[in-house]
Amino acid sequence: MAEHDPQHQGRLTGHSRRDFLRGSSLAAATAVLTGPAQAARDETTLAGSGPTVLSGQVKITLKVNGESRQCTVEPRSTLLDTLRNRLDVTGPKRVCDRASCGACTTIIDGDPVYSCTTLAVSCQGKTIETPESFGSGEKSVPHAFHQNDALMCGYCTPGFVTACEALLRENPDPTLEEVKRGLDGNICRCGTYIGVFRAALAAATAKKGD
Numbered sequence: 001m002a003e004h005d006p007q008h009q010g011r012l013t014g015h016s017r018r019d020f021l022r023g024s025s026l027a028a029a030t031a032v033l034t035g036p037a038q039a040a041r042d043e044t045t046l047a048g049s050g051p052t053v054l055s056g057q058v059k060i061t062l063k064v065n066g067e068s069r070q071c072t073v074e075p076r077s078t079l080l081d082t083l084r085n086r087l088d089v090t091g092p093k094r095v096c097d098r099a100s101c102g103a104c105t106t107i108i109d110g111d112p113v114y115s116c117t118t119l120a121v122s123c124q125g126k127t128i129e130t131p132e133s134f135g136s137g138e139k140s141v142p143h144a145f146h147q148n149d150a151l152m153c154g155y156c157t158p159g160f161v162t163a164c165e166a167l168l169r170e171n172p173d174p175t176l177e178e179v180k181r182g183l184d185g186n187i188c189r190c191g192t193y194i195g196v197f198r199a200a201l202a203a204a205t206a207k208k209g210d
């Protein structure tokens with residue numbers, strides 16, 4: 001199957017969105033070791049110009065769904081844990097917890113990212129969006145999922161909705177093949193792919209009227 005540019009989902013390259021999602025998580029983890037870590041309250045800087053090491057409890061500020069939210073986390077805390085357990089943002093779901101299924105997908109600075117393998121401290125200064133911010137009006141992605149029976153048990157649904165939202169922002173008029181590629185970082189164990197793809201195309205059509 002042809003695959004696309006991880007940074008620009010509509011373009012074809014040698015990487016799938018699954019590769020990109022994994023890469024984003026690794027990049028985020030690396031950022032924790034090399035970034036300025038300005039919000040670290042308890043930090044020790046290694047001699048010379050080495051990486052900043054965070055330890056203990058770290059006070060962080062995250063911009064979630066347009067709101068500035070503060071909390072205290074351990075440096076190892078994932079964005080998924082922080083959203084769900086510290087900030088009561090429960091749209092992203094924990095299913096595999098190992099960057100395989102996409103149920104925890106969030107949009108970070110416009111890109112779909114697995115929050116279960118992204119460190120919360122690396123998300124400071126970035127824009128984080130979850131399904132809670134997508135609305136439920138007739139032109140929304142959640143409405144299209146509802147109207148097209150795009151779920152059964154629902155465990156995967158928030159992740160698919162989020163990935164679909166990110167896809168349609170990048171490519172407002174996707175073909176079916178582009179929808180399949182755009183959502184290939186998400187897995188549905190119930191096999192509702194036909195409904196999901198139909199919902200994505202329906203949402204694209206509805207949004208054209210915006």
Ligand code: FES
Binds near residue numbers: 095096101103114115
């Ligand atoms: S819970 Fe994050 S990818 Fe499955």
Ligand code: FES
Binds near residue numbers: 152153154155157192
């Ligand atoms: S609807 Fe059950 S896992 Fe997708």
